[in-house]
Amino acid sequence: MSHSIMIMCEQSEGRILAVTDELIACATQIADHYDSRLTAVLPGLITEPCSISGADLLVINSPGLAQYTCEGWEKAALLATEQIKPKIIIIAHTSTGYDYAPRLAALLEGCCLTSVSGIEITGDSISYRRSGFHGKLDLLYGVGKAPLVITVLPGAFPAPDWQAEPGITRIIDADIKPKLTSHVQFSIPDQSNTELDHAEVIVAAGKGIGQAENLLMIRDMASCFKRSAIAGSRVACDNGWIEYNAQVGLTGKKVSPLLYVACGISGSAQHISGMKDSKTVVSINRDPEAAIFRYSDICIVEDLEKFIPAFLQEAKKHQS
Amino acid sequence: MRILTCIKQVPDPESRPMINQEKTWAEYGEYTSYWINRYDEHAVEEALRIREMIPGTTVDIVSIGPERIKSAIRRCLEMGADRGFHLFIDSEDYLSPSIKSRLIAEFCHDMKYDLILTGVMSEDMMSGQTGPMLAARLGIPSATSVMKLSVNGLEGSIQVERELDSGHRCSMDLTLPALVGVQSGINRPRYPSLSNVMRAKNTEIIQIRLENSLLKVVSCETVEKIQEAGSDRAGIRLEGTTAEKAAVLWRMLREKSLL
Numbered sequence: 360m361s362h363s364i365m366i367m368c369e370q371s372e373g374r375i376l377a378v379t380d381e382l383i384a385c386a387t388q389i390a391d392h393y394d395s396r397l398t399a400v401l402p403g404l405i406t407e408p409c410s411i412s413g414a415d416l417l418v419i420n421s422p423g424l425a426q427y428t429c430e431g432w433e434k435a436a437l438l439a440t441e442q443i444k445p446k447i448i449i450i451a452h453t454s455t456g457y458d459y460a461p462r463l464a465a466l467l468e469g470c471c472l473t474s475v476s477g478i479e480i481t482g483d484s485i486s487y488r489r490s491g492f493h494g495k496l497d498l499l500y501g502v503g504k505a506p507l508v509i510t511v512l513p514g515a516f517p518a519p520d521w522q523a524e525p526g527i528t529r530i531i532d533a534d535i536k537p538k539l540t541s542h543v544q545f546s547i548p549d550q551s552n553t554e555l556d557h558a559e560v561i562v563a564a565g566k567g568i569g570q571a572e573n574l575l576m577i578r579d580m581a582s583c584f585k586r587s588a589i590a591g592s593r594v595a596c597d598n599g600w601i602e603y604n605a606q607v608g609l610t611g612k613k614v615s616p617l618l619y620v621a622c623g624i625s626g627s628a629q630h631i632s633g634m635k636d637s638k639t640v641v642s643i644n645r646d647p648e649a650a651i652f653r654y655s656d657i658c659i660v661e662d663l664e665k666f667i668p669a670f671l672q673e674a675k676k677h678q679s
Numbered sequence: 680m681r682i683l684t685c686i687k688q689v690p691d692p693e694s695r696p697m698i699n700q701e702k703t704w705a706e707y708g709e710y711t712s713y714w715i716n717r718y719d720e721h722a723v724e725e726a727l728r729i730r731e732m733i734p735g736t737t738v739d740i741v742s743i744g745p746e747r748i749k750s751a752i753r754r755c756l757e758m759g760a761d762r763g764f765h766l767f768i769d770s771e772d773y774l775s776p777s778i779k780s781r782l783i784a785e786f787c788h789d790m791k792y793d794l795i796l797t798g799v800m801s802e803d804m805m806s807g808q809t810g811p812m813l814a815a816r817l818g819i820p821s822a823t824s825v826m827k828l829s830v831n832g833l834e835g836s837i838q839v840e841r842e843l844d845s846g847h848r849c850s851m852d853l854t855l856p857a858l859v860g861v862q863s864g865i866n867r868p869r870y871p872s873l874s875n876v877m878r879a880k881n882t883e884i885i886q887i888r889l890e891n892s893l894l895k896v897v898s899c900e901t902v903e904k905i906q907e908a909g910s911d912r913a914g915i916r917l918e919g920t921t922a923e924k925a926a927v928l929w930r931m932l933r934e935k936s937l938l
């Protein structure tokens with residue numbers, strides 16, 4: 360059984376981004392088993408010659424694709440599927456990918472799996488792993504004959520450190536214009552936070568702190584350490600407890616301190632992606648099954664309203 | 680303006696999902712609390728805000744699921760929504776986003792909604808698919824992770840601002856009808872007012888029954904196996920009383936020269 364696999368390149372201003380290599384790594388795992396052909400698709404307004412290692416490249420070139428729109432990418436991907444007739448389409452799980460991937464699947468009468476973190480191959484069948492139930496369980500999905508669109512979590516499939524031969528590049532000059540989308544404008548809000556950037560220890564508050572008053576103990580805990588700062592999960596920021604420039608995660612800051620203390624944070628994939636490179640992670644959570652414990656070195660199943668005061672007490676003892 | 684908000688009811692994240700015997704799905708115990716998916720609550724709030732700005736706007740709610748989800752629909756009515764539709768299915772099994780979006784698309788057929796709002800994803804399954812798939816099936820534009828939304832008066836369009844990775848933003852106009860996946864932080868959901876709670880008591884939730892067999896036919900992906908999630912780090916769990924754990928933590932951090 361051989362089938363073609365289509366990979367949607369992640370790009371910025373016509374340049375292919377590194378996460379695309381991870382998509383090819385994922386595709387290669389499948390291809391090794393099924394003798395599939397890999398074709399990467401690059402939508403954009405492409406001015407320079409390009410190629411990609413490990414796959415052929417199909418450039419969908421159009422002035423209307425100079426910047427990302429859901430509509431434009433959907434049309435480009437549909438055009439590419441007519442050429443490639445893929446059984447599997449692999450897309451990065453980024454704010455671009457998850458915006459159009461499910462639409463593409465629906466239009467192809469196929470199915471879609473998002474945030475895929477792994478693949479398991481047994482005999483002739485492939486299962487796709489993603490987490491569910493608040494990140495507490497791993498689910499393995501099987502798929503039928505319909506075309507499959509998957510979005511792959513960045514970091515889940517490490518890119519190979521060797522360079523495969525670049526494939527053949529083919530360019531289609533298309534006339535794709537978004538009709539229902541206009542006035543597209545990108546901006547970068549100022550979210551600088553030097554304290555957090557330089558902190559060696561970060562004490563982070565989640566929804567589990569329950570109320571603004573409890574920030575006091577989060578601050579007190581942080582001040583037990585030198586070069587420390589406080590931060591928060593998205594919910595802590597949404598609730599107005601922590602400034603948005605101290606939000607850790609996918610849409611916030613990426614941090615890698617010597618010590619990260621997660622207080623009342625459940626450990627959603629979006630939060631983890633911002634702190635998983637911390638040297639040591641301590642988590643305080645009253646739910647023994649909380650996903651955060653899977654990413655922690657020291658796990659404390661406790662009510663933080665009891666535990667943090669106890670820790671502060673202990674610290675005081677050593678001070679005097 | 681006619682607005683539809685699609686909502687999902689999710690279990691308390693602190694409750695424990697129990698894997699079934701076949702290891703193909705997980706269930707929650709009888710005493711589990713359920714509430715509205717947080718992102719959907721923001722979507723409902725956004726719909727109500729638009730209604731306050733544009734006279735003559737109606738806000739409908741739709742949700743798919745068993746009897747228990749009625750309380751989530753009721754809560755939206757208490758927040759101020761006009762009508763609640765319950766696409767009833769007597770099952771707690773996996774229902775793929777592909778099926779859900781088909782069912783809602785069918786429901787939307789004669790309703791002529793100008794704007795459909797959803798949460799960006801559900802807190803429990805985190806697929807983020809039902810909204811975009813629904814939009815594709817209806818042939819309308821969509822935007823996910825939306826942090827700002829305004830209706831452009833007479834132009835029949837909306838302006839949205841999406842939040843991108845690393846906090847970057849992208850704004851754009853979408854021609855109506857359109858679908859918007861709302862991100863948290865867009866607003867602060869209101870608490871139901873007493874008068875709305877009273878009104879909601881007298882508002883009937885409109886139930887539409889779905890055939891279980893119908894759901895199987897169009898099913899696409901299936902869950903083959905479900906298991907405890909693996910660990911990225913070999914974490915140790917501290918034991919003992921609260922004070923003992925605090926002392927052990929202090930010592931461990933000291934040994935790592937962090938204190």
Ligand SMILES: Cc1cc2nc3c(=O)[nH]c(=O)nc-3n(C[C@H](O)[C@H](O)[C@H](O)COP(=O)(O)OP(=O)(O)OC[C@H]3O[C@@H](n4cnc5c(N)ncnc54)[C@H](O)[C@@H]3O)c2cc1C
Pocket residue numbers: 564565566567568569591592593594595606607608609610611612622623624625626627628629630633643644645646649661662663664692693799800824
């Ligand atoms: C596109 C997108 C991007 C996102 N980006 C980010 C991001 O950058 N950063 C981010 O953090 N999130 C992000 N999120 C949100 C993310 O999915 C989660 O919703 C969020 O991280 C949850 O925050 P939390 O852990 O504080 O809250 P919850 O998930 O509600 O967890 C609260 C935890 O506190 C525990 N708890 C409650 N009370 C106590 C107590 N008294 N003592 C001890 N423990 C207690 C509970 O057991 C629970 O585990 C994003 C979501 C989307 C859709």
